[in-house]
Amino acid sequence: MLSKTAKYAIRAVAYIGYKGSNKTIVSIKEMTENLDIPSAFLKKILQDLSKHKLLDSFKGPNGGFKLSRSPKDISLFDVVTIIDGPESYSSCILGRRDCNDHSIHKCFLHEEYFKIKMEWAKFLKRSTLEKIIADVDKEGGLHAI
Numbered sequence: 689m690l691s692k693t694a695k696y697a698i699r700a701v702a703y704i705g706y707k708g709s710n711k712t713i714v715s716i717k718e719m720t721e722n723l724d725i726p727s728a729f730l731k732k733i734l735q736d737l738s739k740h741k742l743l744d745s746f747k748g749p750n751g752g753f754k755l756s757r758s759p760k761d762i763s764l765f766d767v768v769t770i771i772d773g774p775e776s777y778s779s780c781i782l783g784r785r786d787c788n789d790h791s792i793h794k795c796f797l798h799e800e801y802f803k804i805k806m807e808w809a810k811f812l813k814r815s816t817l818e819k820i821i822a823d824v825d826k827e828g829g830l831h832a833i
Contacts, residue, residue, distance in 0.1 A: 689808055694771045696725050697733045701767055702820045704743065705759045715752040733771065740770045759821055765812035777809050 690698075703723055704714045716734065720727045734753055738745040742762065743753045755762065768776065780787035780795055787795045789802065 690768065691772050691776075693729075693733060694768045696723075696729065697737060697767050697771045698764060698820075699723050700725065700730060700733060701737065701742070701755070701762065701817060702824065704753055705755055705762075705817045705821050706824050708754070713746050713750065713752040713754050718752075736770055737767070742766060742770060755817075759817035762817040763813050764815040764817075765809060768812055777805050 700719055700723060703719055704712075707714050716727060716730055719725065720730055723730075725733075734743060734745070737743045738753065741756055744756045745751070745753050778788060781797050781801045782795050784793075784795055786793045787798055
């Protein structure tokens with residue numbers, strides 16, 4: 689249910705949060721080395737997250753990114769919605785344009801799939817960055833990201 693880009697975004701935000709919440713600036717180079725995410729791909733992800741005010745970005749030789757809010761105030765829903773778009777929770781599994789909650793022409797999968805998507809969205813909303821960071825600490829550090 690998550691795109692590869694969304695998975696990378698979650699890992700990057702978790703890494704930034706683990707490294708120092710909204711205090712420490714983390715470079716793209718450091719994240720690329722430690723998260724094994726291609727640099728160009730990571731740059732685009734971080735720019736999107738920064739454009740949507742989830743991260744603050746800093747240019748220059750000591751530049752990088754830091755969280756713009758507390759980890760307890762950042763949910764996985766926030767990250768996934770920025771990366772995959774809000775339509776990832778409302779689009780038809782078969783890709784039909786006329787299939788939505790307000791349509792009389794719903795596909796045969798719509799009702800059941802809609803329930804699953806709503807539960808998934810609830811899960812993402814209650815899964816905060818703070819919880820991920822606590823789990824990383826419990827698991828012994830960065831190798832858990």
